Amino acid sequence: LMASSWVGQWRSSAWVVSTCLLVALLTCTLRCSECVTLSNIILILTDDQDVEMGGMTPMKKTKELIGDAGVTFSNAVSFTATPLCCPSRSSIITGKYPHNHLVRNNSISGNCSSTAWQKEAEPFAFPVYLNKMSYQTFYGGKYLNQYGSKDAGGVDHVPPGWDQWHALVGNSKYYNYTLSVNGKEEKHGDNYEKDYLTDLVLNRSLHFLEERSPNHPFFMMLCPPSPHSPWTAAPQYQQSFSDVKAPRNGSFNMPGKDKHWLLRQPANPMPNSSIEYLDNAYRRRWQTLLSVDDMVEQLIKKLDSIKELNNTYIFYTSDHGYHTGQFSLPIDKRQLYEFDIRIPLLVRGPGIKPKQTLQSSLCLFSSNILMKAPWLRNGTERPFFLVEYTGEGHSSEDPSCPKLGPGLAECFPDCVCEDAFNNTYACVRVLKDANLQYCEFADNESFVEVYNLTSDPHELENIVKKVDPALLQIMNQRLIKLQSCTGDSCRNIK
Numbered sequence: 112l113m114a115s116s117w118v119g120q121w122r123s124s125a126w127v128v129s130t131c132l133l134v135a136l137l138t139c140t141l142r143c144s145e146c147v148t149l150s151n152i153i154l155i156l157t158d159d160q161d162v163e164m165g166g167m168t169p170m171k172k173t174k175e176l177i178g179d180a181g182v183t184f185s186n187a188v189s190f191t192a193t194p195l196c197c198p199s200r201s202s203i204i205t206g207k208y209p210h211n212h213l214v215r216n217n218s219i220s221g222n223c224s225s226t227a228w229q230k231e232a233e234p235f236a237f238p239v240y241l242n243k244m245s246y247q248t249f250y251g252g253k254y255l256n257q258y259g260s261k262d263a264g265g266v267d268h269v270p271p272g273w274d275q276w277h278a279l280v281g282n283s284k285y286y287n288y289t290l291s292v293n294g295k296e297e298k299h300g301d302n303y304e305k306d307y308l309t310d311l312v313l314n315r316s317l318h319f320l321e322e323r324s325p326n327h328p329f330f331m332m333l334c335p336p337s338p339h340s341p342w343t344a345a346p347q348y349q350q351s352f353s354d355v356k357a358p359r360n361g362s363f364n365m366p367g368k369d370k371h372w373l374l375r376q377p378a379n380p381m382p383n384s385s386i387e388y389l390d391n392a393y394r395r396r397w398q399t400l401l402s403v404d405d406m407v408e409q410l411i412k413k414l415d416s417i418k419e420l421n422n423t424y425i426f427y428t429s430d431h432g433y434h435t436g437q438f439s440l441p442i443d444k445r446q447l448y449e450f451d452i453r454i455p456l457l458v459r460g461p462g463i464k465p466k467q468t469l470q471s472s473l474c475l476f477s478s479n480i481l482m483k484a485p486w487l488r489n490g491t492e493r494p495f496f497l498v499e500y501t502g503e504g505h506s507s508e509d510p511s512c513p514k515l516g517p518g519l520a521e522c523f524p525d526c527v528c529e530d531a532f533n534n535t536y537a538c539v540r541v542l543k544d545a546n547l548q549y550c551e552f553a554d555n556e557s558f559v560e561v562y563n564l565t566s567d568p569h570e571l572e573n574i575v576k577k578v579d580p581a582l583l584q585i586m587n588q589r590l591i592k593l594q595s596c597t598g599d600s601c602r603n604i605k
Contacts (some may be wrong), residue, residue: 143569148463149328151423153410156203156332157403158196158253158283158339160429162189163450164358164437166338167286169400175456177427177468181459182467186581189539191431193500194444196282196339197223197256199430204236206495211597217256217282221519224255224263229270238272238330245327246327249275251312252334259291266291277315283336284308285343285399288558288582305344309335310345310400316322317413335406337399338433345397351401357393357435361569362448369573371558374446377439377527389435392442396433424460443521443529445500447538447550447560448570452498474571484548493602494543497593503532539589549586559583 159168174183192202192210199221201207201214208291212232215221216237222228233239238248250273259266266564269276284310286301299306323329344351357363360518362383367374407427431444432451444451459465479567482588500524502519512519513524533554538579541547546564551557562570575583592604 112181112441130489148422148601151247151328151419151421152241152246153329154330155407155425155427155510156252156334157427157429157443158334159431159433159445160234160338160400160455161432161434161450161453162429162455163432163453164393164435166396166429166433167401167455169352169397172404173278173427175212176407176411177425177457177459179424180465181457181463184456184458185468185470188469190452190455190496190498190544191427191454191457193498194431194446195500196220196430198500200233200255201228203430204238205232207232207238208593208596208601209499209501210594214255215280215334218503219260219262221501221503222519224257224260224266226262229264229268233270235274236269236270236272240272241330242272242274247275247319247323247327247329248273249277249316249329249331251315251332251440252279252308253283253336254334255341259289261407266296269294272301272547275315277312279308279334283339285336285564287292287342288361307345307402309399309406313409318412320413320417320419333406333410335403337403340359340392340397342392342395342399344395345402348398348401352394352397355394355397356390362450362571364436365438367440367573370438370560371534371536371552372556372598373528374440375439375532377441378525379439381436381439381441382525385439385441385525385527386436389441393435395397422461424458424463425453425459429454439527441524441527445502445521445530445534445538447498447500447548449548449564449568450561452540495541495589496540496588497596499537499594500533500534500536502536503530504532505533527600537590537594539586539593541582541586547586549583549590551587551590561586 142336152244191199193199195216196218198214201212202209203517205212209215213222214228217223219225250276257263258278264288266280276291276293278291280291281457286299288299288308290297290299312335316331319331322330364379367377411420411425414423433442433444434440434446434450435442437448437450440446504520506517507519509515509519509522512522515522515526515528518532520529520531526558533552535553536550538548538550541549548560548562548564548570550560550561558572559575560571561575563574564570568592589604593601595602
């Protein structure tokens with residue numbers, strides 16, 4: 112399966128749990144070295160959809176039509192490379208850790224969809240290789256946060272490898288947005304039937320399926336805005352979940368004691384205004400996901416009607432998680448904790464037995480297909496992997512929160528800041544033989560956080576001062592190696 116030279120070239124980049132999915136996308140169709148028929152592939156990538164806080168609860172159709180028809184990876188084995196949109200999506204597209212693809216945040220200066228990225232990364236992204244294998248390729252929805260901006264080359268730029276390109280300019284929106292349609296600008300308004308982005312992505316993907324050539328396989332990447340802010344639900348779902356509130360268990364409204372200073376700054380307990388805000392966001396996030404659930408249903412009906420369902424792998428996942436009130440942080444991502452780095456993953460397709468739930472990294476077929484789960488090496492689990500994040504802040508103080516000073520960002524609601532320049536960290540997440548999270552911050556404290564997820568699944572207690580110093584040294588050395596790894600070395604660290 113893994114003998115193809117182009118797969119080897121793509122795999123030589125840094126391996127991280129979230130990017131193993133794309134290896135699956137590239138290899139799941141190659142069941143023998145001389146396959147006559149290649150299977151179709153669909154990747155559905157949502158924006159900010161958590162799994163720890165109940166983010167899959169609204170997805171009843173998706174869980175039935177993908178999960179029950181195939182495999183649901185438990186939330187114990189599905190992680191992102193980094194808990195922020197553009198760096199995470201860049202990892203998915205390239206198969207590299209952020210320190211290798213060099214996308215640090217959502218800005219042009221952070222290399223998000225920059226001209227350098229377009230020249231150095233996009234020509235080697237996975238759709239290029241699929242296209243070379245005669246796959247017909249379709250992209251619809253959000254790409255990278257800075258895509259289509261003037262500094263990123265505008266809407267004229269279409270990344271190589273895509274036959275049909277219907278990409279959102281900028282960050283997630285539901286109405287009043289601009290698309291690049293095969294390099295041409297297309298503006299949209301606020302008419303639900305014509306413009307609601309989740310439905311538009313679905314409708315154009317269905318049109319692609321109708322117009323495709325039956326003589327070649329297809330790959331579609333569908334990236335709806337849900338459940339990202341501004342959380343604009345379709346009209347028929349705006350009253351759904353009216354009684355739902357964010358979960359109050361675990362680390363909800365708990366103080367961030369013994370944690371990095373950014374986690375120690377929120378007021379605890381949270382003011383009622385913050386709780387009301389996050390509850391509203393939680394409900395509205397779920398409302399937007401109902402249209403994604405409909406998308407999955409309509410897509411599968413279409414595949415069945417054109418007799419391609421049994422020859423199509425369908426992956427459902429998200430770019431990273433999310434939090435709503437954990438450690439008194441109202442809403443956002445960007446943190447090292449499980450609620451921000453765990454993601455959903457469901458897969459169905461040829462050869463995958465239905466109604467499976469995988470608790471550890473297992474092959475879906477008899478071959479070594481690598482999934483977005485703990486890493487596999489020669490069919491065995493990867494014992495640990497890297498999560499890394501580069502913090503962002505403003506050089507001047509936030510006018511709405513003048514008491515906070517410069518260096519902070521995302522200070523809402525109630526002037527609770529979710530990010531800072533020195534919210535820069537790297538973690539070793541251990542899954543085999545132990546269930547640990549070890550993180551080092553790049554700040555003037557050289558702050559370290561360590562959690563035993565077996566005894567403390569909500570990461571309430573930082574045990575850095577309680578664990579054996581020898582273990583800290585081992586973890587530090589692993590982290591040094593992971594942060595400096597490139598190519599094959601990322602897969603061979605012990």
